Amino acid sequence: MNFAKGSLGWIEVVCGPMFSGKSEELIRRLRRAEIARQRVQIFKPVIDQRYSDNHIVSHSELRIRSESVKDASEVAAKVDLRTEVVGIDEAQFLGEPLLEAATKLANLGKRVIVAGLDTDFLGRPFEPMPRLLAMAEEITKLLAICVRCGNPAVHTQRLFASEDLIVVGAEGMYEARCRRCFDAQLALQKPAEGETVPTGDDNRRPAARPTASATVADKAAAQTAGEPGKS
16 A cells, blocks of 8 residues: 555554464564664554563564553553554454554554454454454455365364453464354353363463473483382
8 A cells, every 4th residue: 555655644454363464464564664764663462472572473483572562542652753653463452442542643644553353252343453444544354274174264263162252372272264164152162071261361372392301301300200219
């Protein structure tokens, strides 16, 4: 999208299901702005700490430095008057105040690039993204690939039982599915006895893989513990 250079601001929205490349596309646009020597500020919700506290990180491990905020009003308060481009990731977690914040920044002449889920785990519109789409000058709808059949995926399938709207997670907790393979009822099934169910308070990161040295040390400790006369 091309706009005349000057004081004109606008809103761009990148939306789609998980694993569709939203954060990757956001990072790409922000990198281009930085290469052009534009002043850029980047934000993400503090609730999203899956990969990093101070970076936006895509599932393909692209990253760009960012600031964590509690809500959308904090975004507007932190933006410097000299900033030309504002990037916001995981915008669905920032709630309705995001609409006012994005509009205010665009009216101040800033390019506002927002990325987020447009539907929730039940396939319903994920507010405030639908209304932000209606207000934006540019919309990019990305598709993932259904892990079941390989068709274009528009839904985020929750793989565990929880009715909480917001449960931050990544691969292993969610997967991309097409409209045919998507099953909203899967997330509404009661968990089996003894099953641990993530909640909205789980700001968990993907578990780190054990290193070879750690694995060897664990085995040695287990063998020592099993020998008679040793504690």
